[in-house]
Amino acid sequence: MKEFMLAFRHAVESTPTEEQIAGMMKDWDNWIGGIAAQGKLAPGGKRLAQGGKVLSTSGIITDGPYVELKEQLSGFIMVTASGMDEAVTLAHGCPILMVGGNVEIRQIA
Amino acid sequence: MDHTQLITQLYRSEFAKMVAVTGRLLGLQHIDVAEDIVSDTFLIAAEKWSDNSVPPNPEAWLYTVARNKTQDFLRRHNVFTGKIAPALKTENTAITDEDPFTDHAIRDSQLRMLFAVCHPAIAVEAQIALALRILCGLTVDEIAVAFFTNKETITKRLYRAKAKLNETGLSLEMPSDRTLPERMEGVLHIIYLLFNEGYRSSAGDSVLRKDLCLEALRLGILLTKYPATDLPATNALIALMCFHASRFDARDDTALYDDQDETLWDSELIKLGTYYLHLSAKGDKITRYHLEAAIARWHCTREDSHEKWDGILQLYNQLLQINYSPRIALNRTYAYYKVYGNDAALAEALKLKMESDHFYHALLGELYKTVNKARSKEHFQQALALARSEADRKIILIKLQNL
Structure with missing residues (x-):
């Protein structure tokens, strides 16, 4: 079994309010619960607070945390899977997809 | 007398x-x-x-x-x-x-003995046998019955456990403040296993099994008498055991899920469990005992409401994240079915792929019942073939007959 990170990103413009997040918590719990029920959730996942700063090489600190596409990372979970295909299968149904976000799937090196 | x-x-x-x-x-x-x-x-x-x-x-x-x-x-x-x-x-x-x-001195000695018996140097099975003998006063014969094994096996197990106690030079001192949190985890785990030994097994003498449950409950309550061991997790475990024990007389060995006669529930134990559940709501750590107690509390409510099953499902979702077990995964899927219906639950169930587990096939049999009778029958038959105990086979046979 290999370990993967599923990172959730969504566009900065569509940053949900706290109420919207609370409303979506059940979807998240069901989705993560479904992965845990398969015994494939690994410890270490975190929800991230909104906003943040980015420090770049020049020493400039900007409001962030945005990558080029004006997306922000909202959290990640760790899963175990036999390979990339299975990790991608696990990512299906992630509630971030319902608000136009995306899931980045990365194997732990 | x-x-x-x-x-x-x-x-x-x-x-x-x-x-x-x-x-x-x-x-x-x-x-x-x-x-x-x-x-x-x-x-x-x-x-x-x-x-x-x-x-x-x-x-x-x-x-x-x-x-x-x-x-x-x-x-x-x-x-x-x-x-x-x-x-x-x-x-x-x-x-x-x-x-x-004095009562106080006796309690103090028992608490020390509890920590000595639940020492990680001793194998878990031996800890349980030792706890049953030393802390609960069961005879070797009774322990053998509780474990579905013979007297010789238990005697040997006890002998080895005691030898280990000697060998590791354990004393009856209470663990230091530094090691106490970790040791408490072990102690609570053993108490819960003791309880389950009495509660889960479907064979054997029901009076003895109930005694076992009450002994485990007594040991839990003993821990609340001392500030250092009176932790939120301790109270949560006691609440959990109270809620389970309240339904002891109502359990029907032929019911797969909760088809119980509610009039047999022990309302005093439910009250006691609620009391301890309130006491457990302290600190910032939610343990498996908190979540399991909350689930068991829901099972002590009579109505089969959406709110109830939604509550249970969310608790199982959280529980799985800190304490995965195949049994919890199946219970979670059953709760999912109660909230979201057959089709959604089937999709969740099929992801579990626990092909060699008879409970898994029994659950699939249940989920297919209204959508695909043939599939349902297939899975119940597979469950029947895989079931290990006579009691489980009996339940599945009834399900097959009612199909």
């Missing part, structure tokens, strides 16, 4: 306490002797007492005899330590009708 009934009852209520007190005087390396002394004491009572001549305070009589025997042993073996010798010198060794040990 005649004197033999009295002795049986006293054996139940006092044996473990007497072993704890005696064991503390003798030291953990002589735990065998402590057991022998207490057993001998009951033999003497059986010989000397008759229906007309039970001592006025039978408990005190037992404690005094056990204490005198303990002192004899200590003298013979010259194992006086600086701590024991002065204490014994000042004590009156004559048999009196007064209780020689």
